[in-house]
């Protein structure tokens with residue numbers, strides 16, 4: 001087995017582990033941190049089902065962002081929705097035979113790659129052009145966008161410019177999945193693409209990409225509005241109760 | 247009027263370009279050692295401030311999930327950047343909500359995130375906008391976290407619901423923990439502990455004031471409307487902001503509550519022990535102090551043996567009451583389970599109107615054309631009535647029931663998108679007058695629109711802070727103080743009492759006699 005194969009296989013496993021443990025740790029940390037007070041942004045749903053609906057609207061449609069700023073919403077939503085399709089489309093490299101619905105989205109998934117890049121270009125343009133957004137931008141915010149744009153562009157290039165040998169890519173990925181490592185295709189475009197993806201997996205748990213799990217734990221969005229009906233009390237706050245006089 | 251320029255009112259609210267340092271400064275007056283110590287904080291800046299502040303921040307992220315998620319999740323999308331009235335009014339870049347959060351987030355990143363801990367080893371913390379804590383940063387926090395009224399407008403528009411109010415509260419608590427407190431808030435909380443209310447009005451003075459008001463009402467309408475204080479065995483304990491006892495236009499609201507109770511035949515009392523609905527413990531982010539202030543309400547309810555608790559018109563007070571009271575000092579299983587605990591005075595009045603229990607003549611308010619200012623805390627942090635959004639609907643229905651002329655301000659400046667009065671969140675102090683005036687600009691702009699388009703003459707409010715703030719800053723924008731009015735003044739003025747009815751029927755008899 002070539003050095004390159006071993007290197008990438010190792011990196012891939014390592015990055016996946018960092019992603020899973022890193023994000024898993026953050027989720028666990030969010031889950032165990034109490035929210036001692038009821039702080040939903042009102043008007044808020046008064047039932048759990050209502051909260052599920054509110055959260056769905058936020059996660060699927062970016063409702064608050066829509067109310068807020070149509071440009072960020074359109075670019076942001078294009079990017080995220082396209083990303084979802086692209087990710088689902090990529091499932092085909094990890095399964096044999098390919099599930100029917102993954103086959104079904106294959107054609108759409110291909111165009112989604114373009115939509116993804118366009119959305120990101122829109123976002124990075126805003127970052128540079130709009131003075132307010134420029135002010136709050138750190139270098140890492142640009143780097144993150146550039147990283148994902150590069151992933152998108154190398155991905156598209158593999159399809160439309162220098163076609164990569166998909167069969168051997170798939171053999172390599174399946175090999176990783178079944179712990180039976182196969183030689184990695186030495187196509188430089190593919191190697192770049194996968195290097196960038198590995199970097200993304202590595203930075204995910206340590207960056208603002210934590211907004212993905214974070215939103216589900218945001219008390220302003222996930223709390224039920226029922227403080228008068230139900231006493232809401234965190235453990236550490238309950239301890240203070242014991243010191244109360246009446 | 248002052249050494250700053252009042253923003254000019256345009257035809258619509260313009261989003262300014264961010265500028266650096268417009269509102270830089272040393273912040274509001276600092277609390278004296280005894281103000282600090284009464285609340286359990288160090289008297290002045292402690293020697294080990296750096297470590298204590300960093301540890302306090304870690305402690306808060308462990309105790310408040312919101313804070314932790316908010317510090318992690320912001321993607322710097324910029325959606326919130328044009329949503330803060332202080333940014334719109336000052337153009338200071340650090341008054342953009344996300345920029346304000348970043349003042350704290352940068353330090354959190356430096357000390358409490360793996361990325362910050364790693365990058366600082368190579369001096370590369372700037373890459374992720376992380377900063378080492380310095381004395382300058384402490385000053386910057388003190389200044390800019392007292393230019394946030396904790397109004398939550400930014401949180402409505404953030405895709406993750408990031409609430410800068412929570413960040414401000416946390417920052418103020420960190421500051422208090424190292425001995426840097428704000429005079430206005432901390433002195434006031436001390437007064438509540440010592441005397442029972444924010445204004446430091448002792449029981450005898452309070453009793454006196456109420457007696458004076460009773461006389462005033464009787465002179466006015468010829469009916470003996472009572473304002474009971476510390477009377478045991480009544481049904482309702484009314485807890486109201488102490489400003490209601492004598493500030494204008496607050497006191498007319500208090501008279502309105504008393505008239506409503508009187509006409510509906512409800513038995514009620516005020517308490518000198520809980521003579522304050524406000525709870526500045528929230529502004530300084532201190533759970534312990536907020537709980538200690540709230541305890542007085544519980545104690546008063548138990549001592550007086552009431553069946554219900556009703557809160558008067560105040561925004562942040564209603565937030566603490568509606569959203570936190572049960573948590574802080576509940577459960578209230580000793581009260582009548584047929585009523586929510588606590589209730590807002592508007593819920594009571596609204597219900598009475600619905601059931602036809604009040605005798606209303608809306609034409610009494612015909613000399614005015616009204617609009618209504620949604621208080622930020624009421625709109626975005628509480629509810630009234632059984633349905634979500636009731637906090638917007640109920641006040642309007644009550645106003646419309648007692649006034650014939652009513653117009654809303656533009657859609658994007660009311661309801662959940664309401665603009666703060668500019669004086670909330672513990673900054674209602676003269677040493678912050680510049681930020682208060684500038685921060686009122688968006689609301690003044692919206693008011694100007696309905697004044698010009700609909701002939702609105704008065705703006706009704708349901709918050710002691712809003713009322714005081716507007717009365718003070720509205721003249722800077724060419725309006726007059728008396729254009730601000732309590733919702734319950736409108737109600738009180740529209741109520742028709744028996745004696746008045748008999749008087750007017752006498753009059754009509756006389757006219758009939760004359761005809762004969």
Ligand code: SF4
Pocket residue numbers: 319320321322323324325326327343344403404405406407408
């Ligand atoms: S809207 Fe929310 S995520 Fe976007 S910059 Fe503001 S705080 Fe950050």
Ligand code: SF4
Pocket residue numbers: 329330331332341342343346393394395396397398399400401409410411666
């Ligand atoms: S809470 Fe209100 S005052 Fe504070 S940053 Fe947000 S919009 Fe501005």
